[in-house]
Amino acid sequence: AQSVAQPEDQVNVAEGNPLTVKCTYSVSGNPYLFWYVQYPNRGLQFLLKYITGDNLVKGSYGFEAEFNKSQTSFHLKKPSALVSDSALYFCAVRAPTGANNLFFGTGTRLTVIP
Amino acid sequence: EAQVTQNPRYLITVTGKKLTVTCSQNMNHEYMSWYRQDPGLGLRQIYYSMNVEVTDKGDVPEGYKVSRKEKRNFPLILESPSPNQTSLYFCASRSEAGGHNEQFFGPGTRLTVL
Numbered sequence: 001a002q003s004v005a006q007p008e009d010q011v012n013v014a015e016g017n018p019l020t021v022k023c024t025y026s027v028s029g030n031p032y033l034f035w036y037v038q039y040p041n042r043g044l045q046f047l048l049k050y051i052t053g054d055n056l057v058k059g060s061y062g063f064e065a066e067f068n069k070s071q072t073s074f075h076l077k078k079p080s081a082l083v084s085d086s087a088l089y090f091c092a093v094r095a096p097t098g099a100n101n102l103f104f105g106t107g108t109r110l111t112v113i114p
Numbered sequence: 115e116a117q118v119t120q121n122p123r124y125l126i127t128v129t130g131k132k133l134t135v136t137c138s139q140n141m142n143h144e145y146m147s148w149y150r151q152d153p154g155l156g157l158r159q160i161y162y163s164m165n166v167e168v169t170d171k172g173d174v175p176e177g178y179k180v181s182r183k184e185k186r187n188f189p190l191i192l193e194s195p196s197p198n199q200t201s202l203y204f205c206a207s208r209s210e211a212g213g214h215n216e217q218f219f220g221p222g223t224r225l226t227v228l
Contacts, residue, residue: 101162
């Protein structure tokens with residue numbers, strides 16, 4: 001069975017500092033990994049994905065994520081946080097075979113402090 | 115504009131009164147899915163559809179029904195709503211062409227069952 005863990009419910013970071021939102025996963029085979037962001041009163045928006053190839057993937061709004069197979073992690077990062085990055089972030093995993101459904105983590109609320 | 119729309123956006127109802135939440139996408143996507151979002155639980159999949167007339171249960175299907183008579187529409191039906199179905203609901207769609215594609219989400223429907 002596949003699962004995703006986001007160990008931090010809340011992450012606070014000062015504006016201009018680097019940010020990291022953690023995600024670990026469990027899935028049979030090579031995973032497809034995604035990050036989504038949810039702003040208040042909005043649906044989820046796609047940020048980036050890892051399918052294969054380079055372990056460092058770049059996405060929207062200056063975000064990037066590093067796939068680490070040995071640690072089964074896919075942490076979201078940004079070199080310099082903006083107040084407008086404050087939102088709820090979801091990591092999701094999709095198995096390479098089967099019904100190909102996305103399985104989401106419980107979400108991490110990021111607050112960037114001015 | 116490519117989008118997923120949901121109606122209504124907000125709904126307050128009473129136990130046992132049948133309701134339908136509509137979902138429509140204009141991107142000709144094959145895959146559509148319904149999720150519910152609850153605090154501390156993230157997004158959990160209710161039902162999904164791989165194409166017209168092809169639907170299947172997700173992780174939390176009890177108390178819900180769906181249909182996929184047309185490619186663009188995927189309504190969620192609550193035959194006899196109960197208070198434990200009070201939640202934020204999201205519809206999503208995805209192209210299956212080429213594989214590994216991200217999902218597009220609707221704006222959400224906040225349902226309260228009294």
